[in-house]
Amino acid sequence: MQLAVNIVVLAAIYALISCGYVLIYRVSRVLNLAHGELMLVGAYLLYSTASLLGGNPLTAVAMAAVLGLLVGVLVYVLLMRRMTGEMVLAAVLCTIALGVMLRGATVLIWSAQVRHPMEALGWSNPSLVLFGDARISLISAILIGATAVVYAALFGFLGFTRWGIRMRAAGQNPLLASQRGIQLHGVYALAWGLSTFTAGLAGMLISLDSSLDGTMTMIGLKAFPAALVGGLDSLAGALIGSAIIAIAEVLLIQFVNPLLSDVVPFFVLLAVLVIRPWGLFGSKEELDRV
Amino acid sequence: MDAPETILSVEKIEVTYHRVVTAVQGVSMTVKRGQIVALLGNNGAGKTTTLRAISGFVGMDDAQVSEGSISYKGQRTENRQPHEVTRLGVVLVPERSKVFENLTVAENILAAVPGKKSKSQAAVAYEYFPQLVRLREREAGYLSGGERQMLAIASALVCAPELLLVDELSLGLAPRVVADLIERLQLIRGELGLTIVLVEQNATVALELADYGYVMENGRIVLDGTADRLRSHDDIREFYLGHVQGERRNYRDVKQYRRSRRWYG
Numbered sequence A: 001m002q003l004a005v006n007i008v009v010l011a012a013i014y015a016l017i018s019c020g021y022v023l024i025y026r027v028s029r030v031l032n033l034a035h036g037e038l039m040l041v042g043a044y045l046l047y048s049t050a051s052l053l054g055g056n057p058l059t060a061v062a063m064a065a066v067l068g069l070l071v072g073v074l075v076y077v078l079l080m081r082r083m084t085g086e087m088v089l090a091a092v093l094c095t096i097a098l099g100v101m102l103r104g105a106t107v108l109i110w111s112a113q114v115r116h117p118m119e120a121l122g123w124s125n126p127s128l129v130l131f132g133d134a135r136i137s138l139i140s141a142i143l144i145g146a147t148a149v150v151y152a153a154l155f156g157f158l159g160f161t162r163w164g165i166r167m168r169a170a171g172q173n174p175l176l177a178s179q180r181g182i183q184l185h186g187v188y189a190l191a192w193g194l195s196t197f198t199a200g201l202a203g204m205l206i207s208l209d210s211s212l213d214g215t216m217t218m219i220g221l222k223a224f225p226a227a228l229v230g231g232l233d234s235l236a237g238a239l240i241g242s243a244i245i246a247i248a249e250v251l252l253i254q255f256v257n258p259l260l261s262d263v264v265p266f267f268v269l270l271a272v273l274v275i276r277p278w279g280l281f282g283s284k285e286e287l288d289r290v
Numbered sequence B: 001m002d003a004p005e006t007i008l009s010v011e012k013i014e015v016t017y018h019r020v021v022t023a024v025q026g027v028s029m030t031v032k033r034g035q036i037v038a039l040l041g042n043n044g045a046g047k048t049t050t051l052r053a054i055s056g057f058v059g060m061d062d063a064q065v066s067e068g069s070i071s072y073k074g075q076r077t078e079n080r081q082p083h084e085v086t087r088l089g090v091v092l093v094p095e096r097s098k099v100f101e102n103l104t105v106a107e108n109i110l111a112a113v114p115g116k117k118s119k120s121q122a123a124v125a126y127e128y129f130p131q132l133v134r135l136r137e138r139e140a141g142y143l144s145g146g147e148r149q150m151l152a153i154a155s156a157l158v159c160a161p162e163l164l165l166v167d168e169l170s171l172g173l174a175p176r177v178v179a180d181l182i183e184r185l186q187l188i189r190g191e192l193g194l195t196i197v198l199v200e201q202n203a204t205v206a207l208e209l210a211d212y213g214y215v216m217e218n219g220r221i222v223l224d225g226t227a228d229r230l231r232s233h234d235d236i237r238e239f240y241l242g243h244v245q246g247e248r249r250n251y252r253d254v255k256q257y258r259r260s261r262r263w264y265g
Helices: A002-028 A035-052 A057-078 A088-110 A117-121 A138-160 A162-172 A174-179 A184-209 A214-230 A235-255 A258-262 A264-275 A284-289 B047-055 B082-088 B105-111 B121-128 B145-158 B175-192 B203-209 B227-232 B234-239 B251-260
Strands: A127-129 A135-137 B006-017 B021-032 B036-041 B063-072 B090-093 B163-167 B195-200 B212-217 B220-226
Touching: A002 A035, A002 A135, A002 A138, A002 A162, A002 A184, A002 A214, A002 A235, A035 A057, A035 A088, A035 A117, A035 A184, A035 A214, A057 A117, A057 A184, A088 A214, A117 A184, A127 A138, A135 A138, A138 A162, A138 A184, A138 A235, A162 A174, A162 A184, A162 B105, A174 A184, A174 B082, A184 A214, A214 A235, A214 A264, A235 A258, A235 A264, A258 A264, B006 B047, B006 B195, B021 B036, B021 B047, B021 B063, B021 B195, B021 B212, B021 B220, B036 B047, B036 B203, B047 B063, B047 B082, B047 B090, B047 B163, B047 B195, B082 B090, B090 B145, B105 B121, B105 B145, B121 B145, B121 B175, B145 B163, B145 B175, B175 B195, B175 B203, B195 B203, B203 B227, B212 B227, B220 B227, B227 B234
Parallel strands: B036 B195, B036 B212, B090 B163, B163 B195
Antiparallel strands: A127 A135, B006 B021, B006 B063, B212 B220
16 A cells, blocks of 8 residues: 555656646747756745745745746746747757756755755644555645646646637647737746746655755656656646656565666656657657657 | 728838848838738749738748838838737738647637737637537647638637738638638628738639739739739730630740740839
8 A cells, every 4th residue: 555655646746847848848849858957946945935934834835936937937038038949959958058057056055965944944744644554744645736736727727728728829830829919938938937836846845755955856857757758748648657657666666676766767768769759648740849 | 082091011021031042022012901902923922921021920930021111000010020910900811830730629719819809809700600610629630621711710800800911712722612711701801891911823713802913923023903904914814814815835835934024023
């Protein structure tokens, strides 16, 4: 039973991170390889707001989440906007450079020391007993709930709201979208903002559950195969891909060797790409665009 | 009675792609309110480029109006973004990729940003194309050519255009469908008071619908006049409407004729 709980928690972590990859790719066809670093920035923002507003933890969390969204919008406005219309490769290389810069900036601002946002907030993370002997930490349970809410909100937003439909339209055919009055830069900035918001949320919850340092970017990197396995342009695919990666990772750690933890997602990715290069739920033409 | 106001004025524009390839040169045209103006010419003549220059280029086009000016209702619009031009009331129905194929018909209508004219522009779109109502939940990629063209015009109407630019209305469509679309466009023009610029290779269709026409060859305008004048012009009759007097010329002769003749440019 504990194994199942571990799988669900890990799948929720990967799903919460990978939806950000999908959002940006689906709207602007850019693979954001700085997603892990943006997640790290979100976590550090929580540490800072928690230190500033220690007596008011909920305000600190809300402020960090809003700042995370603004970081995404700023990254688009100051950097990625200039990449619109350029080769996809140039934009991807730009995100790699951005990632390296962000990693350096976090060390300069917050140092490489391990931080504990949970202590700064003055909260505790009790272990909850589920059916059988299975246990789950409070923050992990919140993370599963947050992932469910984020996915429900994204499905609702993209499927039923005007702005969501316009976002899908801009992803499919930017020229026609612009000719139908849609402001492409506004849509792209929104996608970056939402993506960084979800990444920041994941970063905050992971840092609250354990601790915070630069190695967190590895979790962001491991979520990338989850998005690719599902299909880069499919939100449902990201959810399924995350589940597949989590099942493989937890089972191999449990029954083979815990050292395989960092390798498993990429091993699964290679296996899926050989059989179905566009991912399980992605559209075939997307592969040509990449 | 006052002469109709000039709604669009294109003055000697030159359009270059990738900063080096000149696609159209010295193109000038005037469109008066309420008119249907046809832009005729063969493949590669520069018709679509001219229409795209009016509706605006996006960054990925890597194109710009490098000389001349485009004015819509007295406001300069050359090199503005398509969404800005659309919001001014100039809306393009493109030749290819005219609908969002993975969105349903209803979503295609919803995706368009409604113009300031009315809050119920979507209702206007369905009113002129009632066939789309039963197709609301169908993905646009599964529509027939005629249905796609209807959806493209309907979604353009959502943006509340005053000037509608239609690129190749008849391309790949059955004559009966084209006749139906022409009838609807005339109805829309009459009831909504639209001005229309129509790009067509099919001169018969264009001159049936238009009040005035421009003929383009090799990126320049070589002839213009009222639809009646163009219909009776010998060159138009021979090379665009297919009315050959005497012996029929073969393709080589026609090419030779075009090379030797500089039209009026």
